[in-house]
Amino acid sequence: MRKLALPDEILLSIDKPERYIGNEVNMVRKNPEDVDIRFAMCFPDVYEIGMSHLGIQILYDMFNRRDDVYCERVYSPWMDLDKVMREKNIPLFSIESQEPIKNFDFLGITLQYEMCYANVLQILDLSGIPLLASERTQEDPIVIGGGPCAYNPEPLADFFDMFYMGEGEKQYYTLLDLYKENKASGGTRLDYLKKAASVPGVYIPAFYDVTYKEDGTIESFKSNTKDAPDKVVKQLITDMSSTDPEAEYNYYPRKPLVPFIKATQDRVVLEIQRGCIRGCRFCQAGMVYRPVRERNVEYLKKLAYDMLKNTGHEEISLSSLSSSDYSQLEELVNYLIDEFHGKGVNISLPSLRIDSFSLDVMSKVQDIKKSSLTFAPEAGSQRLRNVINKGLTEEVILKGASLAFKGGWNRVKLYFMLGIPTENEEDMKGIAELCEKVAEVYYEIPKQERNGKVQITASSSFFIPKPFTPFQWASMCTKEQFLDRAKIVNTRMKEMLNKKSIKYNWHEADVSLIEGLLARGDRKVAKTVLRAYELGCLYDAWSDSFDFSKWQQAIEDTDIDMDFYITRERDIDEILPWDFIDVGVSREFLKREWENAKNELVTPNCRMKCSGCGAARFGGGVCFENKN
Amino acid sequence: MKIRIKFAKLGYMKFIGHLDTMRYFQKAIRRAGIDIMYSEGFNPHQKMSFAAPLGVGLTSTGEYMDIEVNTTKSSKEMVDRLNEQMVEGMKVISYRKIPDDGKKAMSIVAAADYMISFREGKEPGGINIAAKFEEYLSSDSIIVTKKTKKSEKEVDIKAGIFEGSVIDDKIFLKLASSSADYLKPELVISGFYNFIGGKMPEFALEIERTEVYAEQGEKEFISLEDLGDEIP
Structure with a gap:
């Protein structure tokens, strides 16, 4: 039996010891002495969140297919254990072998949201790895970052030895092979980084120098060694349509891990496609994961069957940015219902457009009385929806709602954003007015056909401009502006006829500001992240532990001008901190889209008409559909 | 048909709480392909009940749950099938039929x-x-x-x-x-x-x-x- 890193006395005095003991169904067991490379894969948040992440499950499976690699997992210790580990000087350990992270060759950290940055430093700190990459030695693991936030890695540049841009399936084997070679030939850490620098998709911050103009904007951003290219190109798998599980890059775990403790995703997750054809202008995922690539429906059926069998999960969920755009959706969903529904398997279908097909499917697999419908108009007026290129029209929403109400639903959730560029008071009031119209659609149904009262919940989040979107140059609101806008919506809500059927809530503005700073920050922001961690920031993605005053202190201590990063509209020719990355979507396209946004012009989706975004050069996906 | 399953919970499995142990067995039963009965409705659940919750920190060689099945193979085969699905520290000891009018373990x-x-x-x-x-x-x-x-x-x-x-x-x-x-x-x-x-x-x-x-x-x-x- 493995020996646990923590003694009973600790495990029995902290919350949910199951987070730290491993031994889950489908955990990979290897003898660490039998492998050449030990890779610690980290999600810098609590176990239940990290275990729900599909990307790690894919890479865990892919890495462990190799006999020479043992990939293990590590998550952020919850605050209770964090305290004990610091008091007793217990080093952070992996779930599988329970051995210190410091002994590993690699520590890979996925960066899924900005508010996990303090936890990244917690992971390094508890592992006993120097926080600054420049202070690490031969004894320390290579710390590598990936995930969506790696598309602007600069606020974390000081803490990582390298970043990998893109889908891990593509280059990780190469990176592992290089590491093994380098180790065998007695190469140093620096030797390895130099070799890795020329692998496509790899960014090694130490190999790039940044200079700034007097106004704080970037003057130049250049590689300082011949080993590192000036442009880092995002990596992705071009062909996901194979039915052959052994086909190159067609990795998918047939035996995903099954935690004891209830994870956020306590179900089989079936990724049906990557990317999105829609081109919403606020959505980073919709830009950086281009082009859309669908998985083969026969392959998905087989995967669904295998994964349900190997996990025993009672639920399967489809995963993608916009499931309704998957061309074989009907066939897949009907197969899942026929094959598994009625055998105690629930089928959940997030991100579906509300239409007669989806309502029909939902009525088969859900209890209408208990479920609610979700619409994401994002903006309150058609004008502003054109600005963000959200194709959803009021007519479509009201028609969908009407269909759903006639089908027995009476609960609706509506998601909006406040603070979108060009937003005016009419747009804000439009949020309340759209909710009212949805309520009115309900009360148009004859009373005897209604299912009680209608319940409408509208939520606003605050718009944060993200890198590699057409809004990357845009000004972001201040806290006061955000809250004033929420107030305008709320006041208008109170004037609505059906106000009693509508509940309105909005996000915290404080956390949006910090997210805004980190999302578009440059290297200078790294010292703010470090200072915030030193001041005790941790689990900032959790509203209970987010402490705005500490971040404010850190911003002050490190002389960061929030206006420079938040409210300032960037000049169209300014060198942005992430400009050295090539995600496929070109700067020219983003500029065009920024202009189109200002002119309230809609850009058709990828299947209607190619808009020449630049992603076609990857040579696959929707860009080449019907072109054989 | 009512079945009583006896199992052991040893080693580090002592850290798995009662509700999570139930969830673990619900999934293990599905993996083992046991023809368990489900309740009606949109969220069907397995007909399963545990005899007595075991506190976190305790090990056991005498835990029980009762399930209801539509069909079954021999006790030996079912014990083997379940044990193929167990993690280290969990072991199924017996799988026996109890009378249809037999009382639920938890009540006796x-x-x-x-x-x-x-x-x-x-x-x-x-x-x-x-x-x-x-x-x-x-x-x-x-x-x-x-x-x-x-x-x-x-x-x-x-x-x-x-x-x-x-x-x-x-x-x-x-x-x-x-x-x-x-x-x-x-x-x-x-x-x-x-x-x-x-x-x-x-x-x-x-x-x-x-x-x-x-x-x-x-x-x-x-x-x-x-x-x-x-x-x-």
Whole structure:
């Protein structure tokens, strides 16, 4: 039996010891002495969140297919254990072998949201790895970052030895092979980084120098060694349509891990496609994961069957940015219902457009009385929806709602954003007015056909401009502006006829500001992240532990001008901190889209008409559909 | 058809809480392809109930759950199929048919056996444990302080201790374990520390539940397993 890193006395005095003991169904067991490379894969948040992440499950499976690699997992210790580990000087350990992270060759950290940055430093700190990459030695693991936030890695540049841009399936084997070679030939850490620098998709911050103009904007951003290219190109798998599980890059775990403790995703997750054809202008995922690539429906059926069998999960969920755009959706969903529904398997279908097909499917697999419908108009007026290129029209929403109400639903959730560029008071009031119209659609149904009262919940989040979107140059609101806008919506809500059927809530503005700073920050922001961690920031993605005053202190201590990063509209020719990355979507396209946004012009989706975004050069996906 | 499954929960599986143990078995039963019955409705759940929750930190070689199945193979095959799905520390011991009118395990639990050992350095020192423990159990009454969330009260637990002895430095206890009359083994041992003039240190004990019984007649106990029959 493995020996646990923590003694009973600790495990029995902290919350949910199951987070730290491993031994889950489908955990990979290897003898660490039998492998050449030990890779610690980290999600810098609590176990239940990290275990729900599909990307790690894919890479865990892919890495462990190799006999020479043992990939293990590590998550952020919850605050209770964090305290004990610091008091007793217990080093952070992996779930599988329970051995210190410091002994590993690699520590890979996925960066899924900005508010996990303090936890990244917690992971390094508890592992006993120097926080600054420049202070690490031969004894320390290579710390590598990936995930969506790696598309602007600069606020974390000081803490990582390298970043990998893109889908891990593509280059990780190469990176592992290089590491093994380098180790065998007695190469140093620096030797390895130099070799890795020329692998496509790899960014090694130490190999790039940044200079700034007097106004704080970037003057130049250049590689300082011949080993590192000036442009880092995002990596992705071009062909996901194979039915052959052994086909190159067609990795998918047939035996995903099954935690004891209830994870956020306590179900089989079936990724049906990557990317999105829609081109919403606020959505980073919709830009950086281009082009859309669908998985083969026969392959998905087989995967669904295998994964349900190997996990025993009672639920399967489809995963993608916009499931309704998957061309074989009907066939897949009907197969899942026929094959598994009625055998105690629930089928959940997030991100579906509300239409007669989806309502029909939902009525088969859900209890209408208990479920609610979700619409994401994002903006309150058609004008502003054109600005963000959200194709959803009021007519479509009201028609969908009407269909759903006639089908027995009476609960609706509506998601909006406040603070979108060009937003005016009419747009804000439009949020309340759209909710009212949805309520009115309900009360148009004859009373005897209604299912009680209608319940409408509208939520606003605050718009944060993200890198590699057409809004990357845009000004972001201040806290006061955000809250004033929420107030305008709320006041208008109170004037609505059906106000009693509508509940309105909005996000915290404080956390949006910090997210805004980190999302578009440059290297200078790294010292703010470090200072915030030193001041005790941790689990900032959790509203209970987010402490705005500490971040404010850190911003002050490190002389960061929030206006420079938040409210300032960037000049169209300014060198942005992430400009050295090539995600496929070109700067020219983003500029065009920024202009189109200002002119309230809609850009058709990828299947209607190619808009020449630049992603076609990857040579696959929707860009080449019907072109054989 | 009603089935009673006996299983062991050992090693680090002692950290898995009761609800998570149930979830673990729900998934294991699906993986093993057991033809379990489901309730009706949009969120069907398996017909499954556990005999007696086991506290976090305790191991066991005598845990029980009852399930209802549509069809089944032999006991041996089903035990094998389930064990193929177990993680380290979990082991299915038996799979038996109980009568259709048999009562649910949770409603008939009356007593449980425990083996208790002291963690290193935490054993009561300087005494003959076996002799003292016998003396402790033969007292006319055994008064201990029972703490609840709201209050502390003195109770006599003697009637709930059906048997007790020391075997190879380990303490064996058979204790009342029904929902109306449930005695925690820690309480008996902390009373013993008090009896010898000490105080039980924190994390002093390693406790293993070894069997769970129903009552047949006055103080006659039969293990839950023995109420079922092997399926040939």
